[in-house]
Amino acid sequence: MSDLSRFAINQITTRDWSLKEAVDGYARQGAAGIGVWMDYLDAAGVNAGARIIREAGLFVPCLCTSAWVNLAERSAFDAAIAENRRRLDAAxxxxxxxxxxxxxxxxxxERDLQAARSRVESALEILLDHARSVGVALGLEPLHPMYAADRSCLSTFAHCLELTKKLGEGTGIVADTYHCWWDPFFAQGLREAGSEHILTFHLGDWLVPTRDVYQDRGMIGDGVIDFAFYRSVLDEIGYDGPFEIELFSKLDWWTRDGAETTRISIERCAPLVGARK
Amino acid sequence: MSDLSRFAINQITTRDWSLKEAVDGYARQGAAGIGVWMDYLDAAGVNAGARIIREAGLFVPCLCTSAWVNLAERSAFDAAIAENRRRLDAAxxxxxxxxxxxxxxxxxxERDLQAARSRVESALEILLDHARSVGVALGLEPLHPMYAADRSCLSTFAHCLELTKKLGEGTGIVADTYHCWWDPFFAQGLREAGSEHILTFHLGDWLVPTRDVYQDRGMIGDGVIDFAFYRSVLDEIGYDGPFEIELFSKLDWWTRDGAETTRISIERCAPLVGARK
Incomplete structure (x- = not known):
């Protein structure tokens, strides 16, 4: 029997499923957790969604994602902060x-990437008290550098680690193989972060060739990432948090039935997500 | 009058032109240099190509590129080393x-990226004597992380700088805005490298959205990169080497006539490539 007690599926992996369908579909096949997206949760209603998840007994490694704060205009920025407080409450x-x-x-x-990064740091400082008061960490996720302009200016593990250490309690890192595998500092960064700073560990493979900049992540094993190596680094540092598959895949996995994607996700991830040895 | 004395066009920017056409086309419009690709040079013949370039009076900031050494099998690796010696001679x-x-x-x-990187370091060590003896530097170019699996495992400025400092004389860095603009360390890396370690500076813009992983680089000014800022960093460190536009652009610039691409390249780059103030 596989040990799936640490294993979650991020619901974007089964894009066409509602929150209820995803919760039921994952639980039925034995996944223990679900990574939730805000739009699906809003569609279900936060209250009702919480009940659905609780009744299925799934754990929730994360809520995706914060509202964007890349807004130079003050009132728009403030509105994004307010929306982020709402999302922390929902989380x-x-x-x-x-x-x-x-x-x-x-x-x-805007062309000043450093200014964009400073603005993000300000937003995190503003949100930190609220995050602490509701007991939900701000999970800094280094996103692949190819998203620096239009999705996230948090592009490296080193940068997120620096922010996490600076901001302190109530922050941590969401590490994702798809986003970080290329980084010569990734393994060392995990070691320097230590288990206590890693909130959840996302799994996604890098396909060769990558056919789409945004939505062509690979099923674990279909690409070139050395998952066993990263698992060994995580064991070495005593990580015993969640593992979570997260695929954006308009050319493959999103075209399949959710139950099939769930089944194969579990099949491929099971050898990587068991208890620490 | 624009000062184009430091300005070269990398010939891949006008993909459909032969070496002769590119040399003539660039010289006619006032560019002072040409970045050469090995396949075009081979098509012309190295001797004949050298004469064409010399007669036009163009400088050559670089020859692109080394032969790939991502070869686990010994004899194939050795053949790639031999081919690289030939390319150093051609350069x-x-x-x-x-x-x-x-x-x-x-x-x-292969899934072991660290092993791939070690193999590259070995190859560079092997080639270094030959590079020194013919007076051609090994130009380490950090390539965008999205190419780590299938084009270059040299993914960051920091990694290339470390290798350059370790290998010493006969090596240096080829910095490219397209590949490095996202990197929180880029500006600092240029400062730490210092003028003496930067061999040539490539210009290419990052488009939003980027429609193709490999061949959708933007004309200077069409994307989000802050070129004036990087120029100021280069001035600050006393860089007085070449500037070189290099576009892979199957959806736009490669579909146009070379003379038009040349004209607009010069128009857009002229404000950025003059003498140091």
């Missing part, structure tokens, strides 16, 4: 350990 | 300051 209500911080890239017309 | 013959090192990514079936 608390569904029992999510963290809100994944994907803060946007450059503002419209 | 010397056309007066190129460096051979751009794009060494390939993972070997077939």
């Amino acid at each position: 608390a209500e569904i029992g999510a350990s963290c809100l994944v911080v994907v803060p946007g890239g450059l503002a419209t017309g | 010397a013959e056309i007066g190129a300051s460096c051979l751009v090192v794009v060494p390939g990514g993972l070997a077939t079936g």
Whole structure:
């Protein structure tokens, strides 16, 4: 029997399923957790969604994602902060350990990436008290550098680690193989972060060739990432948190039935997600 | 009058032109240099190509690129080393300051990126004597992380800088805005490298959205990169080497006539490539 007690499926992996369908579909096949997205949760209603998840007994490693704060105009920025407080509350209500911080890239017309990064740091400082008070961590996720302009200007593990250490309690890192595998610092970064700073560990493979910049992540084993190596680094540092598959895949997995995607996700991930040895 | 004395066009920017056509086309519009690709040079013949370039009076900031060394099998690796020696000789013959090192990514079936990187380091160590003896530097180019698997496992400025400092004389860095603009360390890396370690500076813009992983680089000014900022960093460190536009653009610039691409390249780059103030 596979030990799936640490294993969650991020619901974007089965894009066409509602929250209820995803919860039922994952639980039925033995996954223990679900990574939730805000739009699906809003569609279900936060209260009702929380009940659905609780009744199925799934754990929630994260709520995806923060509202973007790449807004140069003050009132728009403030509105994004307010929306992020709402999302932290929603995360608390569904029992999510963290809100994944994907803060946007450059503002419209902006070319100053350093300014964009400073703005994100300010937003995190503003949100930190609220995050602490509701018991939901701000999960800084280094996103692949190819998303620096238009999805997240948090592009490296080193940068997120630095922010996490600076901001302290109530923040941590969401590490994702798809986003970080290329980084010469990735393994070392995991070691320097230590188990206590890693909130959840996302699994996605890098396909060769990659046919789409945004939505062509590979099923575990179909690409070139050395998952066994990263698992060994995580064991070495004593990590015993969640593993979570997360695929954006308009050319393959999103075209399949959710039950099939769930089954193969579990099949491929099971050898990687068991208890620490 | 624009000062184009430091400005070269990398010939891949006008993909459909032969070496002769590119040399003539660039010289006619006032560009002072040409970045040469090995396949065009071979098509012309190295000797004849060298004469064409010399007669036009163009400088050659680089020869692109090294032969890939992502070969686990010994005899194949050795053949790639031999081919790289031939390319160093060719670079010397056309007066190129460096051979751009794009060494390939993972070997077939390989998942160990660290092993791939060690293999590249070995290859560079092997080639170093020859590079020194013919007076052509090995130009380590950090390639965008999205190419780590299948084009170059040299993914960050920091990694290339470390290798350059370790290997010493006969090596240097080829910096490219397209590949490095996202990197929180890029500006600092340029400062730490210092003018003496930067062999040539490539210009290419990052488009939003990027429609193709490999061949959708943007004309300077059409994307989000802050070129004026990087120019100021280069001035600050006393860089007075070449600037070189290099576009892979199957959806736009490669579909246009070379003379038009040349004209607009010069128009857009002229404000960025003049003498140091």
